[in-house]
Amino acid sequence: xxxxxxxxxxxxxxxxxxxxxxxxxxxxxxxxxxxxxxxxxxxxxxxxxxxxxxxxxxxxxxxxxxxxxxxxxxxxxxxxxxxxxxxxxxxxxxxxxxxxxxxxxxxxxxxxxxxx
Numbered sequence: 001x002x003x004x005x006x007x008x009x010x011x012x013x014x015x016x017x018x019x020x021x022x023x024x025x026x027x028x029x030x031x032x033x034x035x036x037x038x039x040x041x042x043x044x045x046x047x048x049x050x051x052x053x054x055x056x057x058x059x060x061x062x063x064x065x066x067x068x069x070x071x072x073x074x075x076x077x078x079x080x081x082x083x084x085x086x087x088x089x090x091x092x093x094x095x096x097x098x099x100x101x102x103x104x105x106x107x108x109x110x111x112x113x114x115x116x
Contacts, residue, residue: 002031009043010095022047022056042082042090046099050106070103073110078103 009024022044029040041060048057049070057067065081082100090096 002028013095013098018047018050042086043095050099050102073107075104075107
Protein backbone atom coordinates (compact mmCIF):
# COMPACT_ATOMS: atom_id res chain seq x y z
CA UNK A 1 0.00 0.00 0.00
CA UNK A 2 2.73 2.44 0.99
CA UNK A 3 4.55 2.18 -2.34
CA UNK A 4 1.30 2.84 -4.24
CA UNK A 5 0.60 5.90 -2.10
CA UNK A 6 4.11 7.24 -2.67
CA UNK A 7 3.75 6.70 -6.42
CA UNK A 8 0.39 8.51 -6.40
CA UNK A 9 2.07 11.36 -4.50
CA UNK A 10 4.83 11.55 -7.10
CA UNK A 11 2.31 11.70 -9.92
CA UNK A 12 0.41 14.43 -8.07
CA UNK A 13 3.61 16.47 -7.70
CA UNK A 14 4.33 16.00 -11.42
CA UNK A 15 0.99 17.58 -12.27
CA UNK A 16 1.36 20.32 -9.64
CA UNK A 17 -1.35 18.98 -7.33
CA UNK A 18 0.58 19.53 -4.10
CA UNK A 19 -2.50 19.18 -1.87
CA UNK A 20 -3.16 15.67 -3.12
CA UNK A 21 0.54 14.85 -2.86
CA UNK A 22 0.65 15.98 0.79
CA UNK A 23 -2.38 13.79 1.52
CA UNK A 24 -0.82 10.75 -0.15
CA UNK A 25 2.46 11.27 1.74
CA UNK A 26 0.51 11.53 5.02
CA UNK A 27 -1.32 8.30 4.22
CA UNK A 28 1.97 6.62 3.30
CA UNK A 29 3.41 7.68 6.66
CA UNK A 30 0.33 6.24 8.41
CA UNK A 31 0.82 2.95 6.54
CA UNK A 32 4.47 2.65 7.48
CA UNK A 33 6.14 1.11 10.48
CA UNK A 34 6.55 3.84 13.10
CA UNK A 35 10.34 3.70 12.76
CA UNK A 36 10.04 4.83 9.13
CA UNK A 37 6.84 6.92 9.31
CA UNK A 38 8.73 10.18 9.71
CA UNK A 39 10.44 9.70 6.37
CA UNK A 40 7.50 11.33 4.60
CA UNK A 41 7.25 14.41 6.82
CA UNK A 42 9.76 16.29 4.69
CA UNK A 43 7.68 15.68 1.57
CA UNK A 44 4.49 16.74 3.35
CA UNK A 45 6.08 19.98 4.56
CA UNK A 46 7.41 20.79 1.08
CA UNK A 47 4.02 20.09 -0.52
CA UNK A 48 2.26 22.38 1.96
CA UNK A 49 4.81 25.09 1.27
CA UNK A 50 4.32 24.64 -2.48
CA UNK A 51 0.65 25.36 -1.86
CA UNK A 52 1.59 28.40 0.21
CA UNK A 53 -0.02 26.77 3.26
CA UNK A 54 2.47 27.64 5.97
CA UNK A 55 -0.09 26.89 8.71
CA UNK A 56 -0.40 23.25 7.59
CA UNK A 57 3.37 22.96 7.19
CA UNK A 58 3.90 24.22 10.77
CA UNK A 59 1.66 21.43 12.11
CA UNK A 60 4.32 18.89 11.12
CA UNK A 61 7.30 18.44 13.42
CA UNK A 62 10.93 19.24 12.79
CA UNK A 63 11.00 21.67 9.89
CA UNK A 64 10.50 25.08 11.54
CA UNK A 65 13.77 26.48 10.16
CA UNK A 66 12.86 25.34 6.64
CA UNK A 67 9.40 26.89 6.91
CA UNK A 68 10.77 30.15 8.31
CA UNK A 69 13.34 30.44 5.52
CA UNK A 70 10.65 29.81 2.90
CA UNK A 71 8.35 32.36 4.52
CA UNK A 72 11.19 34.91 4.43
CA UNK A 73 11.89 34.07 0.78
CA UNK A 74 15.55 33.35 1.59
CA UNK A 75 16.55 30.55 -0.80
CA UNK A 76 20.07 30.18 0.62
CA UNK A 77 18.76 29.86 4.17
CA UNK A 78 16.05 27.50 2.88
CA UNK A 79 18.57 25.18 1.18
CA UNK A 80 20.81 25.22 4.25
CA UNK A 81 17.93 24.49 6.65
CA UNK A 82 16.55 21.71 4.45
CA UNK A 83 19.95 20.06 4.17
CA UNK A 84 20.56 20.38 7.91
CA UNK A 85 17.12 19.04 8.82
CA UNK A 86 17.00 16.10 6.42
CA UNK A 87 19.09 13.00 6.20
CA UNK A 88 21.17 12.32 3.13
CA UNK A 89 18.75 9.61 2.00
CA UNK A 90 15.86 12.11 2.12
CA UNK A 91 17.79 14.76 0.21
CA UNK A 92 18.72 12.27 -2.50
CA UNK A 93 15.12 11.32 -3.26
CA UNK A 94 14.00 12.69 -6.63
CA UNK A 95 10.70 13.91 -5.26
CA UNK A 96 12.43 16.04 -2.61
CA UNK A 97 14.70 17.56 -5.24
CA UNK A 98 11.73 18.25 -7.49
CA UNK A 99 9.80 19.96 -4.68
CA UNK A 100 12.90 21.89 -3.63
CA UNK A 101 13.20 23.28 -7.15
CA UNK A 102 9.52 24.26 -7.17
CA UNK A 103 9.92 26.08 -3.85
CA UNK A 104 13.11 27.85 -4.88
CA UNK A 105 11.29 29.08 -8.00
CA UNK A 106 8.42 30.31 -5.82
CA UNK A 107 10.84 32.18 -3.56
CA UNK A 108 12.43 33.80 -6.61
CA UNK A 109 8.97 34.89 -7.78
CA UNK A 110 8.20 36.27 -4.30
CA UNK A 111 11.41 38.29 -4.24
CA UNK A 112 10.82 39.58 -7.78
CA UNK A 113 7.27 40.65 -6.86
CA UNK A 114 8.57 42.37 -3.72
CA UNK A 115 10.97 44.44 -5.82
CA UNK A 116 8.24 45.48 -8.25
